[in-house]
Amino acid sequence: MSTATEHQNLDARVPDGPIDQKWTRCKNEMKLVSPNNKRKYDIIVVGTGLAGASAAASLGELGYNVKAFCYQDSPRRAHSIAAQGGINAAKNYPNDGDSVWRLFYDTVKGGDFRARESNVYRLAEVSGNIIDQCVAQGVPFAREYGGTLANRTFGGAQVSRTFYCRGQTGQQLLLGAYSALMRQVAAGKVELFPRREMLDLVVVEGNARGIVCRNMVTGEIETHAAHAVLLCTGGYGNAYYLSTNAKGCNVTAAWRCHKRGAYFANPCYTQIHPTCIPVKGAYQSKLTLMSESLRNDGRVWVPKDVNDSRPPSEIPEEDRDYYLERRYPAFGNMVPRDVASRAAKERCDAGFGVGETGLAVYLDFKLAIAEQGRDAIEAKYGNLFHMYKKITDEDPYQVPMRIYPAVHYAMGGLWVDYHLESTVPGLFVLGEANFSDHGANRLGASALMQGLADGYFVAPYTVGHHLASRSLSSVTTAHPKFKEIAVEARNRIERLLSVNGNRTTDDIHRQLGQIMWDNCGMARNAQGLAAAIEQIRNLRDEFWQNVKILGTGEELNQSLEHAGRLADFLEFGELLAQDALHREESCGGHFREEHQTEDNEARRDDEHFCYAAAWEFQGDDTDEKLHKEPLRFNEVELTTRSYK
């Protein structure tokens, strides 16, 4: 897949005018569907995480007929549930100088100047409404003694703007959105389709008009028609096999849409989170995050001496290297994730790593416990410490945690314009599945904010505009396109089942993960990326010749589900590597070893790469075509990020 570069301006439909008036202007100019007409429109929402649940509930409340799909047995189990640390909003409750502009600025800078300014500004603008909405739903955010909402600090910011519910913020936010969704189900405005896997998108006359999915209990291939499809299917971190994502997270829905015409933007921007529990054995099935919020009170260090094998409690202060505080005095332990991850890798590669494998650094709470007391630390992070102990059998109140970076989040995703619409009209993409707001690196506590901004406050307007401004012919599942695509989906399943080789899906997925981690992880170079592309192609061939899936398609068959997802990761992984290979610069989570400064910081190349790379599918085994959306920075001056 060599790069056929095409200079074409993608129309992002960003409204004119000053940045702080763009969204208002856009809302004023959008066409409306009158209240009585809303019930004539059907909308499919795939995914019930923060983005999907909030969108489906809000659209149901407006009066549209909504169908909501997820692969879990209940919408409440979407992976948003696992978010720990918190959600940002520019409320400025602590009176420490926060503002919409500052949240916008921090996010653009944190993203290493690779996001679209207008989208980020809107995100910051609606952030306060999100908190209000969640509080009104009964989300029990942490409070001060006086009963007001409490905040904490997250990486990449010098103000305290993160709202939280202990270490289970995502759970509480999702349960809030889920309860709103359940209310609409009871009201008859949303119909639920759990245990469904979306397998394909149906495009009729150029518009997204429905989906094909598999009932994961009966195996039946179902078709559903609508006037708009909202894809809220989360991120693709599991391309690396080991990640902090849930086991079922996949790229299938997004990848299938990509193959039907939706451009895929910046797939190489993956976030490697600095604080995860290290890998312990070959049987490892996933990695567990220890929230970034821990860096508020935990200090990261390694021994100063490469050969120091003493247990951490016996290493005195003067023999410890608090390398983040040393290298980045202004932000210290609170530098953004990409910076913290690379710094940990640098220390471990240089031989200073700790633990059995040497691939770990300490995250130490001794000072915080001494200063604030154990109870205060327990109140803030109790469930995280509990989880750490369950997994490692070590008590972090007594010994420092051992942590190492792990794949965590996908900044890349389907390309969307200001309306969150993909290059397929009528296909909207929300939440982690789109590429829109985080550039090359996402700041902590900003994904929850984005998912809910998209679902509660953006899509309900822009989807209405799509319905009101385009003439959509009447299409049902009787349309031949639905039959055609359902047959393709069935054939693909048959093809998977008929391979009948020798290797399990887990085995092949692990191998893919190793290729991705070794070559497309925290540090990348041209040679490794080219090799990865070759290896992924070979593994893809191996998969189609040698995968072993038992059973049939007409039953609950978890190996078959996994095989379908793995097949897509095996195609997607190649695009990720291709994108990383073409981007000859270092920015955010994308670090090219060829492009670094003398003190090992990322060297961006704004002259040549200040654009979003949007890839167009051209056919199986054919080069994808690159489209560039130039990024213009009118508000925030393009500078080198510095956290020193």
Place this chain on the structure above:
Amino acid sequence: MTNPAKKRLSLHLRIWRQSRTDEAGEFRDYQLQDISPDMSFLEMLDILNQQLIEQGEAPVAFDHDCREGICGTCGMMINGQAHGPDHETTTCQLHMRHFNDGDTIIIEPWRARAFPVLRDLIVNRSAFDRIIQAGGYVSIKTGQAPEGNANLIPQQHQEGSLDAAACIGCGACVAACKNASAMLFTAAKVSHFVQLPQGAPERTKRVLAMINQHDEEGFGACTNTSECEAACPAAVSVSHIARLNREYLKAMLTATD
């Protein structure tokens, strides 16, 4: 810090196998060797499944997703205990260090009329969604919310509310209860809202509707044995059931229709 070489385990597993809801199931026996005590219980089952696939036998179907103890997807009876022997722990967070070399482990799905088995260890828990649909929400639309700090909420109310809202909806409470009652699940949601001002306007309607749905789904009555609390991985206390009972009584007395 680093443990001395830990002994690897040989295990005898008796696992419930059932190919679909309307077919009879049975226990089948399997042997596993060389299991690391640092493995999670689900990683142990992953290894079993690799072996089964290689031998041409259908792998054991079990529900799981986050593997972090928060999504509530996993759940099975392990030697008669919901989520197994470790306190406040989901199956995915249970580690093999809680077992001994040579142990026999009996693994079954949740058993409850309202949770029909779909396959092997997977059950259908959609009854829980319907209980929430009956009233487990605050009736507020997107865009109607007042300023976040408009209501001051005492810290202890918020904390108490979060203790209840921490429920992960896994169904262990039902599986552990001899009556297969879902009262702890239902109470957790009622108690979450009762402790907050946002929940006040609908408190009467909510508790009546949710209890009504609970009974309609075929869950049993609560006879206060507290097995649910012991099994709950999220440490939801039976005191929430007491609160639910008070709410229910009050609602019965004050309901106008």
